[in-house]
Amino acid sequence: WQEMMSDSLEDFPAFTFDSGSKDDLKMVLNTAYILCSNRLDVRYILGLLNSKVGAFIIKKNVVKLGNDAYRILDQYVENFPVPKKSLLEPQIIELVKKRLSDNTPNKILEEELNRLALKAYELEEYADYIISS
DSSP: OBEETTTTSSSOOOOOOOOTTTTTTTOOOOTTTOOOOOOOOOHHHHHHHHHHHHHHHHHHHEEETTEEEEEEEHHHHHHHOOOOOOOTTTHHHHHHHHHHOOOOOOHHHHHHHHHHHEEEEEEEEGGGHHHHO
16 A cells, blocks of 8 residues: 555545465555455455545544645554454455456445445444545
């Protein structure tokens, strides 16, 4: 993920996933980070981070720069609350897989991801507030 992200962009937050082969050269230059996990499927975390709930959590917990930029350092992502043992994890992973394979914005998939993320965090009753924030 990029260290600097702007919430003035439609795709905020903008975390991404690379499923390339192990033989491919991978390089992250200045102001970017790599997230790996042996305990959770990274696509589950990716789905939560890129959801409206993820945007809400980021906006409330990350250093804001100027009017609409956030500096998303590794300590914020390391401490990002991820619901563990969620029955929704497989569904979120499948939505992320579909979104990654399509590689184009898909409003229906994004709305379903937001719905599942709200449910995973048990925040459905606050949906209007979170989505409009």
